[in-house]
Amino acid sequence: xxxxxxxxxxxxxxxxxxxxxxxxxxxPGARGNxxxxxxxxxxxxxxxxxxSGVVELLGPxxxxxxxxEYDRADAGKALFAAQxxxxxxxxxxxxxxxxxxxxxxxxxxxxxxxxxxxxxxxVVLGSxxxxxxxxxxxxxxxxxxxxxxxxx
Amino acid sequence: MTAVVAALAVAVLLLAVLVAGxxxxxxxxxxxxxxxxxxxxxxxxxxxxxxTIEGVRxxxxxxxxxxxxxxTGETxxxxxxxxxxxxxxxxxLAFLSSGCSTCGAFWEAFAERELDVPGGARLVVVTKxxxxxxxxxxxxxxxxxxxxxxxSSAWExxxxxxxxxxxxxxxxxxxxxxxxxxxxxxxxxxxGQAHADDAHRRGRLSRQGRDDAxxxxxxxxxxDPSLS
Numbered sequence: 001x002x003x004x005x006x007x008x009x010x011x012x013x014x015x016x017x018x019x020x021x022x023x024x025x026x027x028p029g030a031r032g033n034x035x036x037x038x039x040x041x042x043x044x045x046x047x048x049x050x051x052s053g054v055v056e057l058l059g060p061x062x063x064x065x066x067x068x069e070y071d072r073a074d075a076g077k078a079l080f081a082a083q084x085x086x087x088x089x090x091x092x093x094x095x096x097x098x099x100x101x102x103x104x105x106x107x108x109x110x111x112x113x114x115x116x117x118x119x120x121x122x123v124v125l126g127s128x129x130x131x132x133x134x135x136x137x138x139x140x141x142x143x144x145x146x147x148x149x150x151x152x
Numbered sequence: 153m154t155a156v157v158a159a160l161a162v163a164v165l166l167l168a169v170l171v172a173g174x175x176x177x178x179x180x181x182x183x184x185x186x187x188x189x190x191x192x193x194x195x196x197x198x199x200x201x202x203x204t205i206e207g208v209r210x211x212x213x214x215x216x217x218x219x220x221x222x223x224t225g226e227t228x229x230x231x232x233x234x235x236x237x238x239x240x241x242x243x244x245l246a247f248l249s250s251g252c253s254t255c256g257a258f259w260e261a262f263a264e265r266e267l268d269v270p271g272g273a274r275l276v277v278v279t280k281x282x283x284x285x286x287x288x289x290x291x292x293x294x295x296x297x298x299x300x301x302x303x304s305s306a307w308e309x310x311x312x313x314x315x316x317x318x319x320x321x322x323x324x325x326x327x328x329x330x331x332x333x334x335x336x337x338x339x340x341x342x343x344g345q346a347h348a349d350d351a352h353r354r355g356r357l358s359r360q361g362r363d364d365a366x367x368x369x370x371x372x373x374x375x376d377p378s379l380s
Contacts, residue, residue, distance in 0.1 A: 001222040005232035014221065017236035021229065042241050042274055045227075045299050 006034045007117075007148040008067070013140055019043050026071070031150065033069035038141060040064075050122050055098075055105060058126035063138050067145075070118040079111045080118035085147070086110040088139045090132040093125060106131050115149035220310075220325045223278060225303025228291050233301050235276060240323040242273035244343060247307060247317040249279060250289035254334050255316050259293040261336035270344035273320065280304045320346055 001012045005020035012018055017039065022032030037043055039054055040062045047053040051064050058064060074080060088108065097107035106128035110121045121142075125134030223235045223245065237243055246262075248255040261267070262275065269275050277294065279285050281304035294300050306312075310319050310330075320329040320343045329346025333339045372378060 001224060001234050001236070003224070003232055003234040010234075012222070012234055012236070015236055015239045017222070017239060018234045019227075019231050021231035040239060042235070042239060045297070 003036075003038075005036070006031070007115075007150040008034055008036060009146045009148075010036070010038065010141065011144040012038065013144065015040055016141060017043055023069075033071065034067070035069070036065075036067040038065045038067075040137070051124055055124045058105065058124065060104075060127035060130055061133065061137075062126040063134055063141075064124040065138055065141060066120075066122040068120045068122065070120065072117060075113045075116055075118040077118070080113045082110070082112040084112065084114055085142045085145060086112055086121060088123065088135045088142065090135045093123075093128065093131045093135060095128050098124065104128050106134070108135075114147040117147060117150065119147075220321060220327060223276065223301055223303055223306045225278070225281065225301040225306060227300060228282075228287055228294070228302070235299075235301060237321045238323070238325040242271050242323055242347075243321045244269055244273040244275050245306070245310070245319040245321065246275060246277045247279075247310070247312045247315055247319070248277055249315040250286050250293055252315045256293075257335055258316055258339075259295075262298045263295045265297060268340060270320070270340055271347040273347075275299065276301060278303055278306045280307055318343060322350065 003010045003012060003018045003020055006022055008020065010018055018037060020034060020036040023035050025032040035049060037047060037051070037054070039058075041054065041057045041059070041064075044053050044057075049068060050066050054064050070080070088110075092110075093106040093108045095104070095106055097109055098105060104127050106125040108123050112119055112121070123135075123138045125131050125138070127134065221236070221238050223237065224233065226232055235243070246258060248258055262277065267275065275298065277298055277300045279290055279300065279302050282302045284304055285302060287302075290300070290302075310327075312319075314332070316334075317332050318330060318339050319327055322328050328350040329343050331342060333342065367376075367379075
């Protein structure tokens, strides 16, 4: 099962589902930035950009991932200096990276750029104590993700 | 006078032959239409119509990317969607269209926020792709809180014969019931029955598996004389 939207293609492993849309653009006529959500639980139609409405549904082995694109002009900023999709290590995850800490969940955040497009990746794991397996599960999704350059 | 009566008799005879011929050709046309599967006319049904609930079967595989593992398409807001049917949650797919009058009862039923869906499944309305459907008509009918995916490939993948049509998929991607009805209460009843039948069947298989394991642990294998 593939999700292909605005130059980002994800070959979803079994049990994952995803939704992607373009955010409203700040500049008239310009392409909106991509917001992609993927999770190992059903994604509700109403969700916050960084997973409110979804992370509450995660079980200990579940994963939620939000890929949030920024304006192309931001690609030159130091925040997005890292090139390519990140490699997720269990040690990158912390219970303090969440907007609301609860029920032993764990989160991680990465800023990077691919094909000149700046992104923030936000990942929530259902259990901090099982973050090794969760990080591997999230990484498996990133390995199957490709980002193409887009004009605008 | 006799000649007039004779002429009228001949005319009546000719007309009778003509009417008989027309009736025969009409019957042949109806028979041909019946063989082609026409005449379901769900739109004209006033109450529940015949529903076919098929038993458990393996997921169908379409020629394209659409399988029983997922429904891929887009929402009315232009969001690309890939819904998993194997994430452990049961899903009731409601194949509806904006132009079918029977579907009106379902759009109205789905407006209720606390909808009773058999087996606690999540409800997903699947319409044909937006190149074959009216987005504005769907937006006027579909409640905002109901998940709607426009996906012609899902219609093809599940071999949907027409709308309304319902497919119940368990959390592993197995289709455990499908069919059509004219009211939501009929769908709840029949899909609930399909769900209960599947649970019963799985319970029976589970018991049989436990019995086999116990016998095997005791050294009693298939064909053992003590079993005869």
